[in-house]
Amino acid sequence: MNDFHDLSPLDFEELVRDLLQAHWSQRLESFGPGRDQGVDVRYMSGPHQIVVQAKHYARSGPAALVRAMRLECPKAIALVPSRYLLATSVSMTPVLKTKIVAAMPEVPLAEVDILGREDINNLLRLHPEVEQRHFKLWMASSAVLERIIHSGVYNRTAAELEIIRGMIPRFVQNQSVADAETLLADTGALIIAGAPGVGKTTLAQILLWRHAEQGWRIFVVDDVEEAMAVASEGERRLIFFDDFLGQVGLSADHVRGLDARLPPLLSRVAAQKDIRFILTTRDYVLAQAKMLSARLSAAKGVRSYVLNVGAYTREAKARILYNHIHFSGLTETQKGAILEDGFYLAMIDHKNFNPRLIEMLTRLEYLALDERPTRELIQHALDNPHELWDRPYRQHMSEDARTVLLAMAINGAFVGITLLKDSFVRVAMALGNTLRPSEIEARFRAAYQEIEGSALSLLNNLVHFTNPGLRDYLRSVIQVDRLMPHIVPCIETASELSECFAIFRAHRGDWKGSTPVWTAALDRVHNGGWAQRFTYLELSLDLCDEFRDQGLIDRMLAALVAIEQQGVDEEEVRDICSLLERSAMTLLPTEVETRVRSVATEAAATMLEKKAMCLPLEDIESMDEALFTHGNDQERAAIAVQSAMWTFTRSVDSDLEAITTLDDLDVFERSVLALMERRGFPADTVKRDIRWRREALEEHEPRHDPEEGYRGGGVTSHRNMSDAEIRSMFGGLRGC
Template identity: 30%
Template structure:
């Protein structure tokens, strides 16, 4: 049975009108509320006269309240005296409750079937699938609910994503941007959503994910880098990948070869019938990254969707405000104020969906100026919003928690934030602060500056609003003393990667990109930065990924390959920004790790290849590390990634390996076992096929091609079962005149009675 709680009263009436139009085979008009109470829906009746319908959105109310509201409509119906009357509600009615409502309107109803409850609406939606396609919001909300219920293990693992999607759906307003994005996904399988901060990129992306769930796609959220997507990629199942702020939240900052890996993944998804890839980024960051990274520039620009404020008509802007207010916990006084002065918000030049979301949440609750005045003040001075809240409303412990979180990876674990916050508190001179104080500080700012969810079996935390990240990171960069304390108090290597983005001198590429503040003395901080690198490089990582654990499948855990990645990152820093004795010492540690078969083989191969090509290291040290890695690569060839790493290493040293008959035979036997083990294709499938071709194993290549065709065939079958969206068209914009919008916002005055 469908759940209609994601809809506002207006959206429910529009859906009811569309369903009744299909069911009655005649146009059903839908009216905004005005002085003629009692008419939400109207249609022509055979033989003359009008049929009238009334909608009551009482799904989360009681039947007593619903019946009381229905009784108040009797006088209106008597005055109208329609030829037919229908009473529509989202409430889940019993047979007895239907009879009670029918008794009120018996004179104008043909029978109890003229009382349409939640079950009846749900049946009509199932019957009229073309109507469902034209109302994607109710379909997406129910599809997401059902998918999470049917996959509890994934719902638990990705509860943070589940919560964000569930929260976003009721407030989303379907607009022209949605139809363009959906068309891109249907045609290209990839959609890059770009736009200015606060324009609604993330909410659109989350809505598209919810829709994909309804089509049977498994969600994968990428919070660190694209390797998470590669690790979670499964040839044998539909998957939708979400990569929010994939180029960084403030300016682009990609690790080495990340552009190549993203480009490769995009090509992989674009060639698949059972994958979707949704990325978001700020428009100016995308333009800078395309200019700087050749591989990103090669991506098909037909995959880009640039959202702009012009995509939101005045009616769209009003609906966004209305939806947020309808689903908010604001008191009736505040709602009434908006009904009287909505133009000051809808027509404000600083309007953005993000600020609407913020101002209709708990942030503006409390006493002071009236609600609309406080709302407009935020639109006038958005920077003041966080500055005032941060400086005047937070304790020092709470400030430390927010600052620490702004330097950590997205969706970091709560325990890692506690560690980083406590370390920063100590560095700031708060000697009496204990771990429990930091935990309490996180609890206090949850819901305003940060949100807590769950990934896997671990609680995770993220900045609640990207504009908070902007504010805090700008505060750090423009305050040399605070930057020094963050460096000295850094508990994790990943914090230093963020700090390096602040420290390196770089002029802005375009308006909006941040330059190094002219007053910041970077040289004074160099020794602190290198000391912090030396202190944290061997410490536990604040990043988590889905990784293949040979005996236990895919688990969300700290990655074993971060050390190799950290070394590569540090070695690429400019001279003077890492300890002078590092290269020799670090590679001695790597040689020991690889000798004891510790680390990630693929990362190790890439690092050693780069070291041999670029880094000035003693020949004997490099040779020792290479021997240990080569011995490790030759053993434990149990998984596809083991073979890929081994052959990548051989390929980097020349082509003689292709003629090794023993190696060719071992490889063919291994891949054939993997084809029997995995259905339809094993991990690292393209790499396995590449090396089958390199070995000249034509029979194995045919087997791999057959498996690939099987995978594509299964994907096509799944695709054919999906509800087609080819006929979806953007709706004609609703009337934007003030009389219509005033009727819309007047509904808020009655909200709270269940309607």
């Protein structure tokens, strides 16, 4: 049963209106919350007037509801309704209904016309189409949460879903959701672009959650290779890649890599209706990438949706601010500073309004970082959004808290709390701070607690930024304050080296650093066992491309020899494919590039010959594509793929037995026959086995409608509200 805690009073009133409209099959008038003169919803037929009052008192409780209805009584009498209904999120009992009726003498309110939580849930069961339109209901329901928890998502994805769960109550459904759904349904792939803070990631997260509720398996990835690895048939999968073109700045190496890897992935997604791919990026970065890459500009199988703050109507902005205030932990004094004298109107109409800024300015923990009066702080942040974090960071945080943030900035989007503490110690020492061993635990804990909630949050033992803009700001701090020469010498982990090198490449004019400094960092990562062999090799290649240093080249070649001698396991398909692609794009001397490509080609070919029995079809496809696109021995590649296909076809019966739907069989058939045709492999036996499996499935399964794979939702129509309408809406926030 839904308790409606994730709905604002405005959401609840609209739910009540839509349920009664569906149940009575009549259009009802609705009025804004706040000073509504006792009418939320009304139906008029000739002289008869039915008045509906909605009271979202799930948190306030029965006693508060009775008091509120006693205060409503004079207004209800003045309306002279022929019938009066009360709809409330409070759970009802016969005694409570009697008390409510007694609180409203002379009002035509019958106990049967008091709809409590149980009654509203019953109406939702009778009218499921209404629940679909009000998706915050089912997105936050316990049944949905249970389904997602047990759906197989894990690690980073589980953390991502929990973050989304926390932001659902504040989300305002708007036209961007319907637009994005339509575009995603067209081709299966969607790039959401927009300015920082406009709501790109939030829109993507809402789409992610809606798919998860409907049984799609969710994968949150950090690179195209990882996306390629999970873009396989057999189940409905949604892949999410946030800021796929980078947050710091556009790297030519990055664009060159995407130029080779993204189009094939998009082609795969377009060919498989059970795979969907959502990417986000900043609009100006996407435009720059398209200028640098003809293939990205002309990529087929993907649609771009540019989300612009100008697309938010005045009502949408008002609802965003309303929800953030309602679900905030702000004190009454802080709320009053926003609500008094219509200051919220100035916030809504401010040229720098965006959802991320509003989220921070209604966060109790953030406001607590600054001693200025609430309204002064908010006004300054709106006027100078680039300074959102500058004053708290430089004037109000302790030195240890700042050090924790710097340590977080060089560790990526998510990091374990123990690894963050280790980074904190090393960064503190590198910046010249005295830190005795006996103090480490207490000082780290105190520093983390100082900024917990305002800057960082802990979820499933993973620390993450509460606001992506803070990560951008800290990267700029590292550059502006010239901290890179101090931080690089303390690097010990692969993630630290990767993040620092990304910052360096985005601002290479500020500090190039001596080659030995980066080489020493790479050695610490290697000697400390902080990097898997392919991760270390990729880092080595990045540094070699940048510095063209023989010492770095020697280290990279030594790592290559280890792979040559030890071979590749079936768990490393993505890694060897990535190495093949990377080797074809290196800027190293020709003889070194040839050596890298030769080793990668032979390692991939050998794995295909020896491990094909353990590889699923999608892995064989990935390696086939990588070998023929990026390898340097086509004859060797052909022999290896032929061998793998012989092995695969001998055991195809077991693969077919694992397929339980006709749709999945269609996908499998297209993939395997396309690969066989491409490589000239005889397919008669496989076609026969597929036909037999199809006949077996057709006896038990009706053909699935291809349009049933994903269920879109409705959208609330938003308009440009007047000041009076917004004042009425916000009037309901006082004392909530």
